[in-house]
Amino acid sequence: MPAASDCIEMLDSETKAVETPEDHAEELRLWLRLLTCTTLIEGEVRGRLRQRFDVTLPRFDLMAQLDKAPDGMTLSDVSKRMMVSNGNVTGLVERLVESGHLDRRTSETDRRVQVIRLTKLGRAEFRRMAAEHETWIADLFSDLTPKDVRELMRLLAKTKASAQKSAARRRP
Amino acid sequence: MPAASDCIEMLDSETKAVETPEDHAEELRLWLRLLTCTTLIEGEVRGRLRQRFDVTLPRFDLMAQLDKAPDGMTLSDVSKRMMVSNGNVTGLVERLVESGHLDRRTSETDRRVQVIRLTKLGRAEFRRMAAEHETWIADLFSDLTPKDVRELMRLLAKTKASAQKSAARRRP
DNA sequence: CCAAACTGTTTTAAGCCTAAAATGTTTTCC
DNA sequence: GGAAAACATTTTAGGCTTAAAACAGTTTGG
Numbered sequence: 001m002p003a004a005s006d007c008i009e010m011l012d013s014e015t016k017a018v019e020t021p022e023d024h025a026e027e028l029r030l031w032l033r034l035l036t037c038t039t040l041i042e043g044e045v046r047g048r049l050r051q052r053f054d055v056t057l058p059r060f061d062l063m064a065q066l067d068k069a070p071d072g073m074t075l076s077d078v079s080k081r082m083m084v085s086n087g088n089v090t091g092l093v094e095r096l097v098e099s100g101h102l103d104r105r106t107s108e109t110d111r112r113v114q115v116i117r118l119t120k121l122g123r124a125e126f127r128r129m130a131a132e133h134e135t136w137i138a139d140l141f142s143d144l145t146p147k148d149v150r151e152l153m154r155l156l157a158k159t160k161a162s163a164q165k166s167a168a169r170r171r172p
Numbered sequence: 173m174p175a176a177s178d179c180i181e182m183l184d185s186e187t188k189a190v191e192t193p194e195d196h197a198e199e200l201r202l203w204l205r206l207l208t209c210t211t212l213i214e215g216e217v218r219g220r221l222r223q224r225f226d227v228t229l230p231r232f233d234l235m236a237q238l239d240k241a242p243d244g245m246t247l248s249d250v251s252k253r254m255m256v257s258n259g260n261v262t263g264l265v266e267r268l269v270e271s272g273h274l275d276r277r278t279s280e281t282d283r284r285v286q287v288i289r290l291t292k293l294g295r296a297e298f299r300r301m302a303a304e305h306e307t308w309i310a311d312l313f314s315d316l317t318p319k320d321v322r323e324l325m326r327l328l329a330k331t332k333a334s335a336q337k338s339a340a341r342r343r344p
Numbered sequence: 345c346c347a348a349a350c351t352g353t354t355t356t357a358a359g360c361c362t363a364a365a366a367t368g369t370t371t372t373c374c
Numbered sequence: 375g376g377a378a379a380a381c382a383t384t385t386t387a388g389g390c391t392t393a394a395a396a397c398a399g400t401t402t403g404g
Binding site: 030037043134135142151160 | 196199202215323
Binding site: 257 | 389390391392393394398399400
């Protein structure tokens with residue numbers, strides 16, 4: 001229950017933000033709930049991937065990115081898409097090349113760049129896993145109505161935009 | 173765009189689920205968006221904790237759990253609350269005891285059990301960090317209206333319940 | 345009583361992950 | 375042209391994380 005006065009104080013005139021210690025308990029609880037949901041689902045998916053296919057979640061995620069890019073991606077692209085560090089991708093790719101799921105080659109036009117693709121084996125295995133994976137997700141969300149799903153999509157889009165804006169404020 | 177026929181087929185009579193390969197693209201997109209939001213916010217919080225306080229996110233999370241339990245918690249409790257493995261907690265606690273933030277002692281009534289608490293230093297540092305942390309979260313979610321927050325809370329509660337049910341189906 | 349089942353924690357082995365520094369390559373722009 | 379900036383990737387050092395096995399203590403049921 002945020003006091004209505006807080007909003008009024010925050011909006012008044014051109015003066016700098018009022019220094020009243022505000023109550024942000026609701027946002028904090030929202031963040032913890034968001035984190036709980038993600039951790040719960042992520043753990044479940046991780047376990048099923050391991051049990052059914054003996055594959056890790058990061059490997060699956062990387063293959064998912066590549067499946068959408070038949071012409072391959074650079075390591076930087078992958079790193080941005082997966083929102084993980086560059087060094088992380090290096091190791092992940094190493095292991096997937098080793099196991100025959102990925103093909104990696106140096107770009108001919110820019111020798112800094114490594115382009116990676118799924119191999120035939122990699123694509124086949126990924127498709128097989130992805131089909132089952134989709135049913136797991138459907139089951140995990142199965143109590144939500146189509147309207148719930150739409151509404152969540154909308155609110156999470158707004159959340160994402162808000163967080164990106166906030167992050168940009170700190171790192172202009 | 174899910175075909176309306178899918179829903180009709182699923183609901184017809186008592187027959188077992190129809191084997192039509194269904195379209196769960198919406199749920200999949202929802203899951204990816206949820207994951208994106210969490211990753212984005214988590215990364216932001218992690219970076220700020222490191223820059224401002226030179227502390228890692230898992231250490232902060234563990235201290236947050238203990239701050240809510242003045243009489244201490246067992247490692248198992250912490251592990252369940254944080255939704256991480258037991259072994260993970262062991263190492264985390266080790267480092268926080270080493271740095272003087274945690275106190276750890278064997279329970280007198282059950283010698284298997286380790287009870288951990290925040291030290292005076294640990295509590296003071298945590299409170300300092302938590303105050304700032306709360307403003308970061310508020311800022312990250314600042315584009316959401318109070319109504320958005322309430323609605324998200326409600327939908328995520330439903331999501332959590334759905335996922336827990338699904339997980340329980342596989343591991344009864 | 346005491347063996348078996350159970351519970352709480354630690355250890356192990358392997359992989360994931362990050363931030364920061366280092367390396368090699370290309371672009372910019374004077 | 376060549377120094378400086380920018381870029382892509384790898385390396386490094388350290389911490390996080392998991393699943394499974396091992397260990398230690400407690401409870402239970404014959």
